Amino acid sequence: MYGCIPAHTLFDIGKMNTSPRWSIFTESFEKFYGKKFDTGKFFENYAKPENFRKLYHFNHRGPFSEFQCKFNLIIALSVFDEKEIKKICLDVMTEQLEKKVTFAEYRIMYSPGEDKDGYFRKTLAACEGLREAESVLKNEIQGKLVLSLHRNNFQEPYRWVKEFMQKEEIIQKYLTGIDFCHIEEGFPPSDKKEFFQKVLADNVSNPESALSILYHVGESFQDKSPKSAVRWVIESAISGAHRLGHCLSLGLNPELFRLNSGIELVKERLDQVQFEIDHYELLRTTGETQELDSLRSEFDSLSQREINSQIKIAINARYLLQLKTFQDFAMAKIKEKGTVIETCPSSNLFIGMIENLKDHPLKRFLDSNLNVTIGSDDPGIFDTNLKKEYELAGEMGISLSKLDRIREKSFEYKSEILSGRQTSKNHPSG
């Protein structure tokens, strides 16, 4: 939601804010750019829209830390109270309706220290904001809320929101999913399996308050080898996530991994070797893969080592061939499961630092008949909108008829439908 804020709106919000939380922005600015940021005459210095846009927009290739710095500008300038949340619902939905968007799911995330009361007040405000905006905009656009949970603190907030849904009809109506985003390194999807099973079981027993599970994975994988990064995507799908965010590792051209360090923890490698042993027959029929004997002996020797120590895998031509097989196998698994992949072209090109459009995985996803959507991620920061994102996908060589098919099918991937709250028949694509 907040990443959708257009530049001029953010500037106005900051100007009205009597105590911007500057340090959140300046610290990340200084860390990334290596120079001080003087906030003294901020609203005079950035009064010219093009100056503020330059500071706010992330419309070039750059590391995640630069993106974070831009996002921290939003956090610094905004108050994040109920009144503001409601205003932003209207501002963002007005802007998106102008771009002909008719349905959107907005993610919102609270600070790690937010208590139950804060979760309640903000969630209620967001739902009321969405309802008010829909009414002002004559129901020409529908907005739903997805709550992004923290990867290391989600059980309790999940219980809270289920309670809120019982208590407030409006929360039940507008809150349709939960999400996991932000840094993924250090949070293996296998750790969430039990939790996902619980959410799915709750969905079955209480379909009226069913929530979709959205999960960002395979977007950033600095801490592991390429095959493990692909395996994390499969594990997320097998665990029961409905939509997966980005999944670059799943379909990126294997050649792009040539310079990967190949360093990961022994336990990560053990999981990978075990996985390949378990799925050896299918892997072998898919393409070039590591031999069973070699996998078994590697497993035995790895088992002797400290699981939290690091190892280095050689990333050579052979590995890249096997990686391609592993990706193909993974895409087939995901196809079988029906999991939806959310691709966000600008975000992937800028944060994912993919240099060539032709290396973007979307084309491979489509060739493998995966269910995909095209999204704008944080359109405010990326200075984009859905139309531009579809145009970028077109530049990847995807035909107009295919793009139109993706657009139409996207309506079937709404959280309410994926979670089992509604059947797709009742809601034909608009």
Ligand SMILES: [Zn+2]
């Ligand atoms: Zn995202």
